[in-house]
Amino acid sequence: MKALFTSGDKKAELLEVSDPIPASGEILVKPILAGICGTDLEIIAGDGDPAFVKYPSSLGHEWVGEVIGVGAGVTSPAIGSRIVVTGIIPCQNCFECENGDTNRCLTYDEIGFTRPGAAADLITVPAWLAHEVKSSVTNETAVLAEPTAVVTQAFIKAKPKPGAKVLIIGDGTIALIAATMAKTYSAKVVHMLGLKSGQEEIAAGAGVDFFLTSATSDKYDLIIEAAGATSRIEAAVRQLVRGGTLVLLGYPGFGKSAAILIDDVINNDLNIIGSFGSSLSAWKKCVELMNSGALDLTNLVTHKFALADFEAALDALKNAPAPRGKVALVVEG
Numbered sequence: 001m002k003a004l005f006t007s008g009d010k011k012a013e014l015l016e017v018s019d020p021i022p023a024s025g026e027i028l029v030k031p032i033l034a035g036i037c038g039t040d041l042e043i044i045a046g047d048g049d050p051a052f053v054k055y056p057s058s059l060g061h062e063w064v065g066e067v068i069g070v071g072a073g074v075t076s077p078a079i080g081s082r083i084v085v086t087g088i089i090p091c092q093n094c095f096e097c098e099n100g101d102t103n104r105c106l107t108y109d110e111i112g113f114t115r116p117g118a119a120a121d122l123i124t125v126p127a128w129l130a131h132e133v134k135s136s137v138t139n140e141t142a143v144l145a146e147p148t149a150v151v152t153q154a155f156i157k158a159k160p161k162p163g164a165k166v167l168i169i170g171d172g173t174i175a176l177i178a179a180t181m182a183k184t185y186s187a188k189v190v191h192m193l194g195l196k197s198g199q200e201e202i203a204a205g206a207g208v209d210f211f212l213t214s215a216t217s218d219k220y221d222l223i224i225e226a227a228g229a230t231s232r233i234e235a236a237v238r239q240l241v242r243g244g245t246l247v248l249l250g251y252p253g254f255g256k257s258a259a260i261l262i263d264d265v266i267n268n269d270l271n272i273i274g275s276f277g278s279s280l281s282a283w284k285k286c287v288e289l290m291n292s293g294a295l296d297l298t299n300l301v302t303h304k305f306a307l308a309d310f311e312a313a314l315d316a317l318k319n320a321p322a323p324r325g326k327v328a329l330v331v332e333g
């Protein structure tokens, strides 16, 4: 089979490797779509955090696939099921796993980072981490399960109150998913501070009420920084109502810092929270929202390329003009 690899030497290549065989408790899956994102670009550039990437790296951490084989002892999901899979594989033994915080498992192991990814003709994964998606869920919504689980994790932590006024900084896929997610939490109004003009329409489709291209002095109950723009963080803290919450989701790169006025944080009783990856419970909630129809993200996939055309896909991810949502690879054959 073919699989997309990188050694972190600024290029990716499609390599011929032997077909994986499902071990006991595993399933063999044929990926249908595999999304690519800025994290993949960092891995290809060799900028991935060494604690979280193993080279040579087999790419593809955002994906949906169909079960085509099962290893010993697997009773579900059945062959033919369409599934998404929890990306961070919990060890099930450490105190983090025991408390349900599997995103912080002491033994970090993640599909597309430390174990083979789904930008490939085939992949094997633990059966117990697979989540079936209903036939009503499009492949385009399902391929966004991983970034959506990341957003779900952040929302579980942020606990937005119904009627909240929400600002999302950034207009990439995570930001757009966060807008849709905010609406499922009954946000009263969602503003997006965008970077690219031409992104307004896709943002409106994702639930954004007002697309801003420059900062205002409005106050918000919840601000989600999804651009990795450290320069916006100081201002964001000043834009929170008392008791408000700032969630840092956009990764600015290794070793970056931002100035914060501590007076405001204390006197305004603010919550500033980070969020890493996604736990098994966030995945369950995310797939529930997709299966219930509350989260239809179909229109967020704006660019599709065959796996063999991965170079064009990576180029689109870097350079395609707005409107741009998720860039996905179509695994054929």
Ligand SMILES: [Zn+2]
Pocket: 036, 037, 038, 039, 040, 061, 062, 147
């Ligand atoms: Zn990603």
Ligand SMILES: [Zn+2]
Pocket: 090, 091, 092, 093, 094, 095, 096, 097, 098, 104, 105, 106, 107
């Ligand atoms: Zn663990």
